[in-house]
Amino acid sequence: MSRKMKNKVITNLLIERIASEGKCVGHHEGKVVFVSNVAPGDVVDVRITKGKSSFMEGEAIRFHEFSKDRIEPFCSHFGTCGGCKWQHINYDLQKTYKRQQVLDQFQRIAKVPIPEVAPILGSEKTQYYRNKLDFTFSNKKWLTLDQIRSEEEFDRNALGFHIPKMFDKIIDIEHCYLQGGISNEVRNSLREFALENKLSFYDIREQVGLLRNLIIRTTSTNQTMVIVQFGENDQESIKLVMEFLRRQFPSITSLLYVINTKGNETFHDLELVTFSGLPYIEEEMEGLKFRIGPKSFYQTNSEQAYELYKVARDFAQLKGDEVVYDLYTGTGTIANFVAKQAKQVIGVEYVEAAIEDAKLNSQINGIENTLFYAGDMKDILNEEFISTHAKPDVIITDPPRAGMDEKVVQMLLRLEAPTIVYVSCNPATQARDLALLGEKYQVEKVQPVDMFPQTYHVENVVRLTLKS
Ligand SMILES: C[S@@+](CC[C@H](N)C(=O)[O-])C[C@H]1O[C@@H](n2cnc3c(N)ncnc32)[C@H](O)[C@@H]1O
Numbered sequence: 339m340s341r342k343m344k345n346k347v348i349t350n351l352l353i354e355r356i357a358s359e360g361k362c363v364g365h366h367e368g369k370v371v372f373v374s375n376v377a378p379g380d381v382v383d384v385r386i387t388k389g390k391s392s393f394m395e396g397e398a399i400r401f402h403e404f405s406k407d408r409i410e411p412f413c414s415h416f417g418t419c420g421g422c423k424w425q426h427i428n429y430d431l432q433k434t435y436k437r438q439q440v441l442d443q444f445q446r447i448a449k450v451p452i453p454e455v456a457p458i459l460g461s462e463k464t465q466y467y468r469n470k471l472d473f474t475f476s477n478k479k480w481l482t483l484d485q486i487r488s489e490e491e492f493d494r495n496a497l498g499f500h501i502p503k504m505f506d507k508i509i510d511i512e513h514c515y516l517q518g519g520i521s522n523e524v525r526n527s528l529r530e531f532a533l534e535n536k537l538s539f540y541d542i543r544e545q546v547g548l549l550r551n552l553i554i555r556t557t558s559t560n561q562t563m564v565i566v567q568f569g570e571n572d573q574e575s576i577k578l579v580m581e582f583l584r585r586q587f588p589s590i591t592s593l594l595y596v597i598n599t600k601g602n603e604t605f606h607d608l609e610l611v612t613f614s615g616l617p618y619i620e621e622e623m624e625g626l627k628f629r630i631g632p633k634s635f636y637q638t639n640s641e642q643a644y645e646l647y648k649v650a651r652d653f654a655q656l657k658g659d660e661v662v663y664d665l666y667t668g669t670g671t672i673a674n675f676v677a678k679q680a681k682q683v684i685g686v687e688y689v690e691a692a693i694e695d696a697k698l699n700s701q702i703n704g705i706e707n708t709l710f711y712a713g714d715m716k717d718i719l720n721e722e723f724i725s726t727h728a729k730p731d732v733i734i735t736d737p738p739r740a741g742m743d744e745k746v747v748q749m750l751l752r753l754e755a756p757t758i759v760y761v762s763c764n765p766a767t768q769a770r771d772l773a774l775l776g777e778k779y780q781v782e783k784v785q786p787v788d789m790f791p792q793t794y795h796v797e798n799v800v801r802l803t804l805k806s
Pocket of ligand 1: 686
């Protein structure tokens, strides 16, 4: 973009539709303009922040007309918090846009014939659907422009979420509509207790401060795990905080803490201390139990995860005599979920701790026909692996947002499993992989699933069959 364009204001831009990643688009002098935090049908003035020869990006600075599809956002933090960016769009339309996203990406990137994309499976819960939230303590509370201009003194301690694109600024959350149970109470009482007791909130630039992070995990079986991360090893204060939580919230079934003096908040390499209760919580699905440790991954919308897994199992069309590969198996949830309908299931995943959980989950459910291996998919899924194990009849693959490594896709083409079920949280990379798989596979079914209402994210399941 020429420097001249930066900060230029385009007036009366009609927002036409939603594009990928939740941004909306309009057109100005033949160029596409991407705008965030607007809705199709809005007419806005846009200040240009970035652009290339073929497109521009900008922010809405004045609204002339509001879309008729807008609704009143329910959360007081909407607009500042990055969590639920689509609250201003009604849920039916959110679902339409999500399905459209899948169609757009498939037409633009995959360029393979596709059948009718099924209507998206909506989430029954559009609020309080997450089972895990991660809050950060900070002594750099985000202040609104009005607060700054008021020249009043504000307490700068906060417990909440990072402001998008500002790593050191935290929005103090009063109520979050994403997680139910005791989540809001735990966060707010802990903040109050910390303020009353003058405990220090973490300073991310200086890397000092006692209270650093709070993770709350809930289950549909009413269990709650709370993990507090401390930035300093001050045993007296740690005990004070943990005793407070234990006393105040007897329904916490797993109360843990970790001392983290590293440069980042990840704790997969640190030792967690179980202060009270059990070191895990358990989720249930069709009578199967899934044990979730503090370091384990579990799909964040449990109810929709069940719907997603049912679609995956349905697309796999198992009769009982198949060998199934469950690639990117995480803690083996899909593998264990389909095990009863298969002869054998082999799960592969690179996080070793997740593979340990996967094995444990088979064990506690009395499942004996699963095998799990840890390793990077592109290295582990090689000729030797294939010759040691039976060839798969069905491959279920659920890669991260980046999709599958090309080497893995090439391996799938060599394996020629009659059926591939491709579960994806990013239709763009899924479409890219389908373009390659199109050499030997045809797309038979496409089922988008909404795991994250109020956001632009969409999960998509595709059934591929080997061309005859
Ligand atoms: C979207 S999650 C799927 C989780 C699982 N299927 C479930 O439903 O719980 C993707 C998984 O892929 C794993 N992963 C990412 N990159 C990988 C790689 N290169 N090799 C093996 N596993 C990988 C991640 O650790 C994560 O568990």
